[in-house]
Amino acid sequence: MNLLDSVPNEWPSGVYVAQFCAEEKPRERATDRAGEDALFIVRRGNDRPGARILCQVNVATWLAYHIWHNRSLYHGRSDDGQYWEELRNSKASIHRPGLGLCYPNGNILRPYPPKSGQTFAFIDWLEREAISVDFCSGLDISNGHANLSDYSALVTIGHDEYWTGKQLDAVRAFRDSGGATIFLGGNLACLSGPRDF
Structure with a gap:
């Protein structure tokens, strides 16, 4: 077992999947069972040259749609299998297994592709x-961990709906200062409002 206290500075920026399995050799693909894999994003390391394009991964939207304990920000599922808006959560947490990779409830009534599928494609x-x-992540832009002034373009893909006010302000300032913004998707850039991420 390899343990990692921190991400080495020389790791390239990217979207990674950590696999938790008993076999010596990893499966080389994410499983559909929650908790066996963890998706994480590595930002560009300090003092390391990087790309001129930054891709914002839409983690906040994954949080909103992620079903955990039969609840998402959109609906909840009753014991008899019915979906009810009244049962939805009012808050999403990033500390849940399978975020972006799978839907952790085995009894979902219809198939859903992993939210990260568009990102991997x-x-x-x-x-x-x-x-x-x-x-x-968009949350990295919101909290200032990703410096947009290091880039000439910002791209977001797929369904990148949920943004914080700070994130939107940072992207607008980047655009207004001459940075290119590229949106390869739809239903995006809605402020999260009273819902808390």
Whole structure:
């Protein structure tokens, strides 16, 4: 078992999947069972040159839609299998297994693709086209951990709906100062309002 106290500064920025399995060799793909894999994002390290393009991963939207203990920010599921808006959560936590990778309840009534599927497809395309991109979450932009002034362009993909006010202000300031903003998706950039991330 390899333990990692912190991400080494020389690791390239990217979206990674940590696998928790008993086998010596990893499966090389995420499982659909919650808690066996963990998705994490590595930002560009200090004092290391990076790409000129930053990709914002839409973690806040994954939080809103992620069903845990039969609840998401949209609905809850009753014991008899019915969905009720009245049972939804009012707050989402990042400390839940399977975020972005799977839906942890085995009794979901309809199939859902993993939220990270669009992100992984985009990463595959970037690699085929040899386009260098750094990654961060929208929450990294919100709390100032990702410095947009280090980049010439910001791209977001897929359904990137939930943003904080600070995140939106930072992206607008970046755009207004000459940075390019590229949105490859729809239903995006809605403020999270009273819901807390």
